[in-house]
Structures are given as structure tokens and as C-alpha cells.
Amino acid sequence: MNATDFSIGICVPEFMNAALCVYKIVLFDKVLQRFVATLCFICLVWPFYPFFHLVEWKAFLAFDTILSFWHGTCKIFRVNCLNISVIIGGSRLLHYSIAVIPGDGIGPEVMNEGLKVLKAIEESHGGIRFACDEKPWNCEYYLKNGRMMPENGLDVLKDYDLILLGAIGAPGVPDHISVWELILPIRRAFQQYVNLRPVKLLRGLESPLRYKGHDDLDFVVVRENTEGEYSNMGGRMHQGTPFEMAVQNNVFTRYGTERIIKYAYNLAEKRPKKRLTAATKSNGINHSMPFWDEIVKEVGREHAGIETNLYHIDALAAYFITRPEEFDVVVASNLFGDILTDLGAAVVGGLGLAPSANINPEREFPSMFEPIHGSAPDIAGKGIANPIAQIWSLSMMMDHLGLPEIGKVILDSIEQVLIDGKVQTPDLGGKATTKELGDEIVSQIYKATR
Numbered sequence: 001m002n003a004t005d006f007s008i009g010i011c012v013p014e015f016m017n018a019a020l021c022v023y024k025i026v027l028f029d030k031v032l033q034r035f036v037a038t039l040c041f042i043c044l045v046w047p048f049y050p051f052f053h054l055v056e057w058k059a060f061l062a063f064d065t066i067l068s069f070w071h072g073t074c075k076i077f078r079v080n081c082l083n084i085s086v087i088i089g090g091s092r093l094l095h096y097s098i099a100v101i102p103g104d105g106i107g108p109e110v111m112n113e114g115l116k117v118l119k120a121i122e123e124s125h126g127g128i129r130f131a132c133d134e135k136p137w138n139c140e141y142y143l144k145n146g147r148m149m150p151e152n153g154l155d156v157l158k159d160y161d162l163i164l165l166g167a168i169g170a171p172g173v174p175d176h177i178s179v180w181e182l183i184l185p186i187r188r189a190f191q192q193y194v195n196l197r198p199v200k201l202l203r204g205l206e207s208p209l210r211y212k213g214h215d216d217l218d219f220v221v222v223r224e225n226t227e228g229e230y231s232n233m234g235g236r237m238h239q240g241t242p243f244e245m246a247v248q249n250n251v252f253t254r255y256g257t258e259r260i261i262k263y264a265y266n267l268a269e270k271r272p273k274k275r276l277t278a279a280t281k282s283n284g285i286n287h288s289m290p291f292w293d294e295i296v297k298e299v300g301r302e303h304a305g306i307e308t309n310l311y312h313i314d315a316l317a318a319y320f321i322t323r324p325e326e327f328d329v330v331v332a333s334n335l336f337g338d339i340l341t342d343l344g345a346a347v348v349g350g351l352g353l354a355p356s357a358n359i360n361p362e363r364e365f366p367s368m369f370e371p372i373h374g375s376a377p378d379i380a381g382k383g384i385a386n387p388i389a390q391i392w393s394l395s396m397m398m399d400h401l402g403l404p405e406i407g408k409v410i411l412d413s414i415e416q417v418l419i420d421g422k423v424q425t426p427d428l429g430g431k432a433t434t435k436e437l438g439d440e441i442v443s444q445i446y447k448a449t450r
């Protein structure tokens with residue numbers, strides 16, 4: 001899959017492509033939509049100008065009538081653009097296949113709400129199709145079949161455009177099986193070496209940090225996702241004896257370290273503060289971390305406009321609490337990034353709100369989108385899990401697809417529901433169920449795209 005898959009149709013005259021680009025922008029921008037609709041409205045009405053004296057103006061000028069006529073024109077505009085794009089684009093019209101893995105515990109509960117959001121996007125946009133295939137790969141599958149996914153599971157997933165994951169893990173199956181036999185093989189086989197985790201205080205929420213507001217809490221953590229501390233190099237010896245031992249090696253390759261740091265710098269170039277913070281611990285881990293620091297400095301030399309700071313992980317954890325406004329892009333190794341982002345989630349309202357994207361930037365393989373949280377066995381089956389992290393991960397999925405206007409509709413809708421504050425799950429201090437909060441976000445999406 002590459003960028004050309006998102007342009008509608010091949011061998012289409014340039015002006016048509018340009019027109020369809022405008023259509024894609026207009027579709028989810030209400031102001032532009034109204035503007036174009038007004039132009040259409042004037043064009044439609046103008047030829048009838050000589051007959052205006054025959055019209056009963058008082059009735060015609062009623063505000064409601066004008067408004068509904070206006071809405072009608074918007075709709076005609078939208079449907080016609082869609083028809084044109086279907087005719088010239090054929091089957092290549094914004095069609096994405098998604099392997100859906102609901103997983104365990106609250107995974108399937110929050111996934112249900114995510115799938116409703118995808119449906120709402122399909123319906124309100126009109127020109128996108130998400131073909132979702134559910135895969136029943138989870139701990140229950142493991143208990144029945146002795147493996148977390150079929151032998152050819154990765155081959156099956158390879159052919160999808162995207163993967164959407166709920167959560168994996170159940171009390172009866174050790175984490176080193178559920179994680180190492182499903183999530184980690186996917187991240188590694190598909191070279192999803194970037195784990196992107198926004199730390200952003202959504203409008204409508206207050207941070208547990210009393211003096212910090214929305215401008216203070218808006219940064220992104222780029223976590224290395226394929227090597228580092230989560231390597232399977234090492235072993236155990238003399239088990240069951242007093243000499244028992246375990247060795248776990250950290251693996252930092254130049255290739256793996258360089259590519260994640262380059263990705264982080266490139267992201268920092270696109271963000272307003274132009275600042276990169278790298279997590280290190282070179283005072284205690286004296287081989288791999290100095291190597292990491294050297295590469296940060298090397299790559300940093302190619303990005304002179306970016307201010308770079310290297311902080312030891314222990315201090316950095318404290319700064320997440322005391323001065324989060326300082327951060328813009330934070331790059332960290334696999335373990336450090338994992339820990340930092342749970343802390344990041346806590347300062348913006350909790351795990352139920354924190355999404356994550358496992359990205360293969362080269363787009364040779366499908367990328368995977370999921371909430372940060374796990375299967376939360378303590379609340380599983382009660383129908384009270386917060387679905388926002390899962391739904392926000394769909395917004396990240398849209399950004400990845402090059403459809404930021406749709407990503408924005410999803411995130412704005414989440415924020416609007418939080419600002420309204422009427423429907424909130426218990427983790428946010430409310431009494432609503434997972435389904436009620438999901439439904440509210442879906443109806444906000446319909447409202448926003450009407």
C-alpha cells in the first residue's frame with residue numbers, strides 16, 4: 001500500500017484528480033462545505049431570476065426553509081462528487097481491509113464501540129469502505145489450540161492494509177505467552193518499529209496535575225518497538241537449584257536505533273515546539289545507553305533547528321509530572337517508552353484514554369492500532385470500560401492513511417462528548433456504560449458530518 005492508493009482512480013486526467021482532492025477536503029470541512037454549497041445554490045437559483053416576482057417571498061425566506069435548502073444542496077454536492085469518483089475510481093475508491101483482533105477481557109467490549117465508529121465514518125463519508133475481518137485469536141484460543149494464533153497467522157495478517165487490536169491477556173495464561181506469541185511477533189514481523197503514543201489532555205477533561213492545562217499537556221512519545229530491553233536473547237540455567245540464574249540481554253542495533261531516532265526527529269520537524277527529548281540512562285547502563293546517546297547526537301546534527309535534550313529516565317519520569325509543558329517529541333527505548341507512556345496516560349486522565357499506533361513507516365507491512373491499556377480483568381464483563389482509547393486509535397489510523405480530516409472528526413467528536421460531560425464511564429467519574437459512551441461519540445460524529 002502506498003500513497004497512490006489514496007488518490008481516487010488511475011489514468012485520471014489531472015484536473016479530475018485535483019477536483020477530487022478538493023472534494024476530499026470539502027467533505028469533512030463544514031465551513032468549506034457551506035461555502036461550496038452557497039456557490040451551487042447561487043448558480044442554481046440565478047437562471048430563475050426573471051421569475052422571482054412570481055414567488056411568495058415571505059414563505060420562501062423563512063430561516064428554516066433556507067437552511068434545509070442549503071443542507072439539501074450540500075447533500076447533492078456530496079452525492080454527486082461521490083458518484084463521479086465511483087465512476088472514475090472504480091474498485092480503488094478508498095477501500096481498506098482491516099484484520100480485527102478483539103482479544104481478551106475488555107478488548108472485545110471496547111472493540112465493539114470502535115467498529116461502530118468505523119461504520120459511522122463509512123456512512124457519513126459515503127466514499128470509504130472498511131472491510132473488517134474478525135480474528136478470534138486470544139487467550140481462549142490458546143487454551144483450546146495451544147497457540148495464540150494459527151501457524152500461518154502472520155501470513156494471513158500480511159495481506160491486510162491495517163490491523164486493529166483490542167487487548168490481549170487473561171489470568172489463566174502467563175503474559176510471556178500471550179504477549180510473546182501474538183503482539184510481539186506482529187510488531188516484529190511487520191517491522192512496526194515506531195510505537196507512537198500521544199500524551200494530550202483532551203478538551204473537557206482536567207488533569208490530575210492541578211496547575212496544568214491543555215497547552216501544557218500535548219506531546220507525543222515515540223517508543224522503539226522491536227528491540228531494546230524486550231529481546232528474547234538470554235536464558236535460564238540451574239533451574240530449581242540454589243544456583244538458579246536468569247540472563248536477559250538488551251539489544252540495541254545501529255540500524256534499529258538510528259531509524260527510530262530519525263523518525264522522532266522528522267516528527268519534531270513537523271511539530272510547533274521543534275524540541276526533542278531523548279530518554280537515557282547512560283550513567284547506570286554503561287554500554288547500550290551511551291551508544292543510544294551517541295546516535296541521538298549524530299542524528300541531531302542533521303536537524304540543527306531542533307532543540308535536543310537527553311534526560312536520564314528517572315529524572316524524565318519526574319519531569320512528566322513537574323514540567324510536562326517542556327515536551328514536544330519524546331523518544332525512548334522499548335522499556336523506557338512503555339513505562340513513560342503509562343505515566344503519560346495517568347497525567348491526562350487514565351489508561352482508558354490512551355491510544356497507540358504501531359507503525360511501519362515504509363508501509364511495506366500493515367500497521368497496527370490499539371489502546372495502550374491491557375485487558376483489565378478487574379472490570380472485564382461489567383460493560384464499564386472506557387472505549388475512548390480504542391476510538392482515538394482509529395483517529396490515529398485515519399492520520400496514518402493520509403485522511404487527517406477524518407481523524408480530526410473522530411478526535412473532535414470525542415472531545416465534544418467530554419466537554420458536554422453528560423455521558424461518562426466510571427473511570428471519568430460517571431455512571432455510563434461502554435456502549436452508552438460509544439453511542440454518544442457515534443452520534444456526535446453524525447452531527448459533525450451532517
Ligand code: ATP
Nearest residue numbers: 169351352373374375376377378379385386387427
Ligand atoms: P498490561 O499488562 O497489558 O499492561 P495490566 O493488567 O497491567 O495490562 P490494564 O489491563 O491496562 O493493566 O489495567 C490497569 C488498570 O487500569 C486496571 O485497574 C483497569 O481496570 C484500568 N483500565 C484499563 N483500561 C481501562 C479502560 N479502558 N477503562 C477503564 N479502566 C481501565
